[in-house]
Amino acid sequence: MENTLQRIKVATVNEVPKGIGKRVHAGNYEIALFHLADGNIRAVENRCPHKGGVLSEGIVSGNRVFCPMHDWKVDICSGKVEEAGGGCVQTFQVEVENGDVYLLLEDL
Amino acid sequence: MGREKLVLIGNGMAGVRCIDEIVRIDRGRFDITIFGSEPHPNYDRIQLSKVLQGDTSISDITLNDWSWYRDNNITLYTGETIIKVDPGRQVVYSDSGREIPYDHLIFATGSVPFILPIKGADKEGVTAFRDIKDCEQMMDYSLKYKKAAVIGGGLLGLEAARGLLNLGMDVDVVHLGDFLMERQLDRTAANMLKAELEKQGMNFLLEKQTAEILGDGRVEGLRFADGDEIPADLVVMAVGVKPNVQVAAESGIPVNRGIVVDDYMKTEITNVYAVGECAEHRGMVYGLVAPLYEQGKVLARTVCGLESEPYEGSVLFTKLKVSGVDVFSAGSIIEEEETKSIKAFNDWEGTYKKVLITEGKITGAVLFGDTTEGNQLLGLINQGADVSEYLHASREEESLVASMSKDELICGCNGVTKGAIVEAITSQGLTSVDEVKACTSASRSCGGCKPLVAQLIEHTVGESAQLPEHEPVCGCTSLSRDEVVEAIRDLNLSYTREVMNVLDWKTEEGCSTCRPALNYYLNMVHPVTYEDEKESRFVNERLHANIQKDGTYSVVPRMYGGVTDPAQLRKIADVAEKYDVPLVKVTGGQRIDLFGIKKEDLPNVWADLDMPSGYAYGKTLRTVKTCVGEQFCRFGTQDSISLGIALEKKLERISTPHKVKMAVSACPRNCAESGIKDLGIVGVEGAWELYAGGNGGTHLRAADLLCKVKTSEEVLEIAGAYIQFYRETAHYLERTSKWLERMKLETIRAVVVEDQAARAQLNERLDEALSVAKEPWKEVVESPALRKELYEHVSIPVLSK
Numbered sequence: 001m002e003n004t005l006q007r008i009k010v011a012t013v014n015e016v017p018k019g020i021g022k023r024v025h026a027g028n029y030e031i032a033l034f035h036l037a038d039g040n041i042r043a044v045e046n047r048c049p050h051k052g053g054v055l056s057e058g059i060v061s062g063n064r065v066f067c068p069m070h071d072w073k074v075d076i077c078s079g080k081v082e083e084a085g086g087g088c089v090q091t092f093q094v095e096v097e098n099g100d101v102y103l104l105l106e107d108l
Numbered sequence: 109m110g111r112e113k114l115v116l117i118g119n120g121m122a123g124v125r126c127i128d129e130i131v132r133i134d135r136g137r138f139d140i141t142i143f144g145s146e147p148h149p150n151y152d153r154i155q156l157s158k159v160l161q162g163d164t165s166i167s168d169i170t171l172n173d174w175s176w177y178r179d180n181n182i183t184l185y186t187g188e189t190i191i192k193v194d195p196g197r198q199v200v201y202s203d204s205g206r207e208i209p210y211d212h213l214i215f216a217t218g219s220v221p222f223i224l225p226i227k228g229a230d231k232e233g234v235t236a237f238r239d240i241k242d243c244e245q246m247m248d249y250s251l252k253y254k255k256a257a258v259i260g261g262g263l264l265g266l267e268a269a270r271g272l273l274n275l276g277m278d279v280d281v282v283h284l285g286d287f288l289m290e291r292q293l294d295r296t297a298a299n300m301l302k303a304e305l306e307k308q309g310m311n312f313l314l315e316k317q318t319a320e321i322l323g324d325g326r327v328e329g330l331r332f333a334d335g336d337e338i339p340a341d342l343v344v345m346a347v348g349v350k351p352n353v354q355v356a357a358e359s360g361i362p363v364n365r366g367i368v369v370d371d372y373m374k375t376e377i378t379n380v381y382a383v384g385e386c387a388e389h390r391g392m393v394y395g396l397v398a399p400l401y402e403q404g405k406v407l408a409r410t411v412c413g414l415e416s417e418p419y420e421g422s423v424l425f426t427k428l429k430v431s432g433v434d435v436f437s438a439g440s441i442i443e444e445e446e447t448k449s450i451k452a453f454n455d456w457e458g459t460y461k462k463v464l465i466t467e468g469k470i471t472g473a474v475l476f477g478d479t480t481e482g483n484q485l486l487g488l489i490n491q492g493a494d495v496s497e498y499l500h501a502s503r504e505e506e507s508l509v510a511s512m513s514k515d516e517l518i519c520g521c522n523g524v525t526k527g528a529i530v531e532a533i534t535s536q537g538l539t540s541v542d543e544v545k546a547c548t549s550a551s552r553s554c555g556g557c558k559p560l561v562a563q564l565i566e567h568t569v570g571e572s573a574q575l576p577e578h579e580p581v582c583g584c585t586s587l588s589r590d591e592v593v594e595a596i597r598d599l600n601l602s603y604t605r606e607v608m609n610v611l612d613w614k615t616e617e618g619c620s621t622c623r624p625a626l627n628y629y630l631n632m633v634h635p636v637t638y639e640d641e642k643e644s645r646f647v648n649e650r651l652h653a654n655i656q657k658d659g660t661y662s663v664v665p666r667m668y669g670g671v672t673d674p675a676q677l678r679k680i681a682d683v684a685e686k687y688d689v690p691l692v693k694v695t696g697g698q699r700i701d702l703f704g705i706k707k708e709d710l711p712n713v714w715a716d717l718d719m720p721s722g723y724a725y726g727k728t729l730r731t732v733k734t735c736v737g738e739q740f741c742r743f744g745t746q747d748s749i750s751l752g753i754a755l756e757k758k759l760e761r762i763s764t765p766h767k768v769k770m771a772v773s774a775c776p777r778n779c780a781e782s783g784i785k786d787l788g789i790v791g792v793e794g795a796w797e798l799y800a801g802g803n804g805g806t807h808l809r810a811a812d813l814l815c816k817v818k819t820s821e822e823v824l825e826i827a828g829a830y831i832q833f834y835r836e837t838a839h840y841l842e843r844t845s846k847w848l849e850r851m852k853l854e855t856i857r858a859v860v861v862e863d864q865a866a867r868a869q870l871n872e873r874l875d876e877a878l879s880v881a882k883e884p885w886k887e888v889v890e891s892p893a894l895r896k897e898l899y900e901h902v903s904i905p906v907l908s909k
C-alpha cells in the first residue's frame with residue numbers, strides 16, 4: 001500500500017505561459033500543463049485518446065484544448081473528450097504555492 | 109391520463125428523422141424514448157465514406173447532437189439494444205434489463221451487413237462498412253498494414269476502396285460480376301468507371317468468387333474458387349445488406365424479407381410501425397435515405413393521427429461519392445425491347461449519358477463524367493414526364509435551375525423541391541446554403557446538391573442584388589467573415605478577445621476555427637500595429653515547423669526558385685548527420701525536407717543551417733517552382749529561374765488566408781507545372797503569361813489565364829497586387845482556386861491588371877505589411893525567452909524513494 005502521492009515542483013507560474021501548453025516529462029509520465037485564462041493551472045495526460053496527439057500543442061479555449069492532430073476537443077478540467085469517439089485522458093492534481101507549481105503524482 | 113408513450117427502436121437515420129418530423133408537428137404530444145445499439149447520437153451514415161476518404165471527420169457528421177434530444181425531452185439510451193418486444197402487453201425489453209411500456213412503437217432497426225458464409229470470415233481483420241466502429245477499424249488498420257482487399261464492386265465497396273487508397277493502402281477490389289455497380293450502371297458506364305478508378309490506383313479482380321479467407325487468427329489473404337490467392341491484411345466485405353428483422357420476427361411481428369408495412373408504415377400488429385431499411389413496402393426494401401425519409405414523413409403524420417397521403421414507393425437513384433469521379437444513375441436502367449434510349453458518348457472528355465424512354469416517358473438515366481443533369485432527370489422520372497420536356501429543357505441555354513419546374517427535386521436525399529427552397533428563400537430572406545440547409549434540410553445528407561442550391565439562391569435573390577455572403581465564421585458566432593472584418597475596421601478592434609467580446613461571441617474564448625481566423629484578419633487590417641497572438645495559431649505556425657504524427661517536427665529551409673549549390677547541400681548534410689535526422693527527402697516543392705526533428709532541437713538546427721525558413725508550414729508563400737529555362741534548356745524562351753527567385757524574394761513571409769504556391773516555366777511545355785498553381789507564370793516568345801487560381805491538391809483545378817505582359821517588372825507588380833487583393837478579400841482558409849471562383853476572374857483582372865491606380869495601391873499596402881515581417885527562425889535563435897517559452901519542456905527524472 002505504498003501508493004502515496006509525491007509532490008513535485010515542475011515550474012514556476014510565470015514559466016507556464018497563458019494559453020499555451022507546456023510539456024512535462026516526469027519519470028514515466030508525460031503531462032501537459034495548461035495555464036488557463038481564469039488563472040488556474042491544470043494538468044492532463046499528454047496523449048489524445050484518439051491517436052495519441054500531443055495535447056500540449058493544441059489551441060486552448062476556455063477550459064478546453066483542441067488536439068493538434070485531428071481537432072478533437074478535450075476538457076482540461078474533467079479529462080473528458082467531447083467528440084463522438086469519446087474516451088478521456090487522465091487528469092492530475094496541481095498545487096500552486098508561492099508562485100511555484102507542484103504536481104501530485106503516484107509512483108514516478 | 110399522461111402523455112402517450114412513443115418508443116423508437118434504432119437511433120439511426122430513418123427513425124430519428126421520423127421523430128424529428130413528429131416533434132415538428134406536435135412537440136408536446138408524446139413521451140419519447142429512443143434506444144440505439146451504437147454509442148453515438150444520430151449521425152449521417154452516408155458521410156462515413158467521406159470520413160474514410162479524409163474529407164470530413166467523425167466529429168463533423170453528427171445529425172442530431174445530444175442537445176437536440178434534451179431540447180425535445182427525448183429519453184435516449186445509447187449503447188443499449190432492444191432484445192424483445194411483447195406486443196400484447198405493449199412493452200419493450202432491453203439488454204440491460206430495462207422494461208419500457210409503449211402506446212406506439214416504431215421499428216427502425218436498419219440493416220445488417222451481409223457477411224459471406226465462407227471459411228475464415230470470422231478472422232480478425234475482416235470488417236463490414238456500416239458504422240463508425242467499422243470506419244475506425246479501417247483507419248486503424250491502415251496505420252499498421254499495407255494491403256487491403258474489398259469484396260464487392262458496388263457503391264459501398266468502391267467508396268470503401270477509395271477511402272483505403274487515401275489512407276495509403278494498396279487496394280484490390282474483388283467482384284463476382286463482370287462489370288462494376290451492375291445494379292446501377294450499364295456496361296459502358298461501368299467500364300469508364302473502372303478505367304478511371306484504375307487510374308486512381310485501384311486494382312480490380314472481376315469474375316472472382318471468394319472461397320476462403322486465409323490466415324492464422326489474423327487475415328493474411330484470400331483464396332478464390334478458381335484456386336488463385338492474393339495477400340491481404342484487411343478484408344472489407346461490401347456484398348450487400350439484409351434488413352435487421354430479428355427482434356421483430358421473434359416478437360411475432362409479420363416479417364417477410366423486411367418487416368411488412370402498408371402504405372402508412374403500419375405493421376399488422378396494432379400500434380407497431382416500421383420505417384427505414386428494416387421495412388418492406390409493397391415487396392420493396394429500400395437502402396437509400398431518400399425513400400426512407402419519405403416513409404418517415406408519412407409515418408410521422410400517421411402516428412400523430414393526421415391524415416396523410418399514402419406512401420406509394422420511390423424511384424431509386426444513386427450517386428457515387430468518390431472524388432474525381434461523377435456517376436449518377438436513376439430509375440430503371442436496363443434496356444429492354446420496348447425501351448428506346450438517347451445516348452451520348454464522348455470518349456475525348458470521358459463523359460457518357462444514357463436516358464431511357466418507355467412509351468414516350470423518361471424512365472431511367474445513367475450519367476458518367478458530367479452529372480449536372482442528374483437531379484433534373486430524377487425529377488422528370490419521378491413525374492413520369494414526357495421525353496419532349498427533357499429535350500426542350502436541354503436545348504435551352506438558360507441555367508439549369510431556372511429551367512426546372514417548381515416540383516422538381518433539388519435535394520434527392522431529403523426530397524426537397526425547387527418550389528420549397530424558393531419559398532424558404534423568399535419568405536425568410538435566406539442567402540446562404542447553410543441557411544437553406546437549416547430551414548429545409550436540402551443538402552443535409554450527401555451534399556451533392558450544394559452547387560444547385562447555391563445556383564438557386566443566386567437565381568432567386570437575383571445576381572444584381574449582390575448576395576451578401578452569409579457563411580458564419582464558425583459555430584461561435586452568427587456573423588460572416590465580411591461582417592467581422594468590417595467591424596474590425598470600423599470599430600478599430602485590436603485583439604481577438606476584444607473582437608469576441610464586442611461582437612458577442614457565443615463562447616468565451618472561441619474555438620480552433622475562429623481564433624486563427626481572427627488572428628489573420630486582425631493582422632491583415634492592422635499589419636503594422638497588430639501583435640501576433642501565438643496562442644491563436646495552429647501549432648505549426650506557432651512553432652514554425654510541421655508537427656508529425658509522432659510529435660516530432662520537420663524543417664524545410666528556403667531554396668529560392670529550387671536552386672541550390674554545393675555549399676548549401678553540404679551544410680544540410682552536416683546538420684542531418686549531427687542531429688541524426690531520420691529522413692531527408694526532396695519535396696514536391698523543389699527543396700529539401702528534414703523530417704523527425706525533436707522540438708527542443710529545432711532552434712539549434714536552424715542556427716546550424718543558417719538559412720531562412722521555407723515556411724512549409726505556413727499560410728503564406730510556400731514555394732516558387734521554376735524550370736531550368738533559357739539559361740540551359742534548348743526550348744527556353746525566358747529566364748524563368750531569375751523571375752522565380754525574384755518573386756520568392758519579394759513575397760516570402762507575407763501572411764495570406766491560405767498557403768500560396770507559384771511556379772515559373774520558360775515555355776508552354778510547362779515543366780514547373782504553372783497551370784496548377786495559385787499563380788503560375790509561363791514564358792512565351794517576348795512575353796509572360798500569368799495564370800491564376802490553379803490548385804494541384806484535393807480539388808484539382810486548372811488555372812485561368814489572367815493576362816499576358818511583356819516584362820518581368822510587370823509580372824512582379826501584378827503578382828504583388830494579386831496577392832494583396834487575395835489577402836484583403838478571401839476568407840481565412842480559402843485557397844485562391846475557390847476565391848477566384850467566388851470573386852470571378854473578370855473582377856480580379858479588372859482590379860489587379862487593368863486598373864493601374866488600384867494595382868499601385870495594392871502594392872503599397874502589400875509593402876507596408878512586408879516591411880514588418882521578420883525571419884521567424886532567426887528570431888527564435890536570437891531570443892532565449894522565445895526558446896524557453898515555446899521550445900523547451902520540463903524534464904524530471906525518476907525519483908528514488
Ligand code: SRM
Nearest residue numbers: 654662694695696697698699724730803804805806807843
Ligand atoms: C513535404 C510535402 C510532400 C513531399 O514530401 O514532397 C508536403 C507535405 C505536406 N503537405 Fe502538401 N506537401 C508538399 C507538396 C504539396 C503539393 C505539390 C506542390 O506544392 O507543388 C501539393 C499540391 C499543390 C497545391 O497545394 O495546390 C500539396 C497539397 C497539400 C494539401 C491540399 C491543399 C489543397 O488546397 O487542396 C494539404 C492539406 C492542406 O493544406 O490543408 C497539404 C498538407 C501537407 C502537410 C502539411 C500535412 C500536415 O498538415 O501535416 C504535409 C506536411 C509534411 C511535413 O510534416 O512536413 N498538402 N502538397 C511537399 C512540401 C512542398 C514544399 O517544399 O513546401
Ligand SMILES: Cc1cc2nc3c(=O)[nH]c(=O)nc-3n(C[C@H](O)[C@H](O)[C@H](O)COP(=O)(O)OP(=O)(O)OC[C@H]3O[C@@H](n4cnc5c(N)ncnc54)[C@H](O)[C@@H]3O)c2cc1C
Nearest residue numbers: 118120121122144145153189190217218384385395396397
Ligand atoms: C458507407 C455508407 C455509404 C452510404 N451512402 C449512401 C448514399 O450516398 N446515399 C444514400 O441514400 N444512402 C447511402 N447509404 C445508406 C444509408 O446510410 C442508409 O440507407 C440509412 O442509414 C438507413 O437508415 P435506417 O435508419 O434505416 O438504418 P440505420 O441508419 O442503420 O439505423 C439503424 C440503427 O438502429 C440500431 N439498432 C438496430 N437494432 C437495434 C435494436 N434492437 N435496439 C437498438 N438499436 C438497434 C443500429 O445500431 C443502427 O444504429 C450509405 C450507407 C453506408 C454504410
Ligand code: SF4
Nearest residue numbers: 162274275276696805
Ligand atoms: S505528405 Fe501530403 S500527400 Fe503525403 S500523406 Fe502528407 S498530406 Fe498526404
Ligand code: FES
Nearest residue numbers: 048050051053067
Ligand atoms: S490524435 Fe487527437 S484528435 Fe486525433
